[in-house]
Amino acid sequence: MENSALLVLHYQNSVAHPDGVWGRNLYTQISKNNTYSNASAVLAQARSIVMPVIYVNVACRPGAPELPDALFGIVADVKNTEDCLSGSWGARPIDELAPENGDIQIDNFNSDAFQGTALDQILRARNINTVYLIGQVIEHVVGTTMKRAANSGYAAVLLEDCVGGYSDATRDAMLDILSGYGRILTSKQFKDLAHP
Secondary structure, three states, X not given: OOOEEEEEEOOEHHHHOOOOOOHHXXXXXXXXXXXXXXXXXXHHHHHHOOOOEEEEEEOEOOOXXXXXXXXXXXXXXXXXXOOOEOOOOOOOEOHHHOOOOOOEEEEEOOOXXXXXXXXXXXXXXXXXXXXEEEEOOHHHHHHHHHHHHHHOOOEEEEEEEEEOOOOHHHHHHHHHHHOOOOEEEOHHHHHHHHOO
């Protein structure tokens, strides 16, 4: 697992907490199947082998000048709420998966952890060639980031029991689609790789 990093995508209060702007509609679905406890176990395993852990969270400046006015759907919610202001409760990772000293935190403002961020530069500066992905939700940031990682030359590995989706049907469809961009593993398989 040399030259690997763990990406923790949008596991933040606005998305993954039952009181968050999106979490209030998503929490029941995305917290199914022990995704949060599996993600916590993966974080512990990654840290135990000193794998870089990189959090990417939706966070904007007041008024979201990073975003165009012509937005729709859930992306428009970023512009229409203060839940995702940099430094706000909504922009912070959920308590269960809180960052630790040495973890890297990146703000982004869309469904691609690479676009408009220093993620690629950070990975390349550390000679990372494999990224493991956990996060919420698979149809949004997780799927987009996995595709971008693969298209940028990284080996992308999705830990399927550490991600949720809008519905079981769309989550399953995305797992099928994303298998064309990289490997799909479980948190147990990650543990087995980390501690053979």
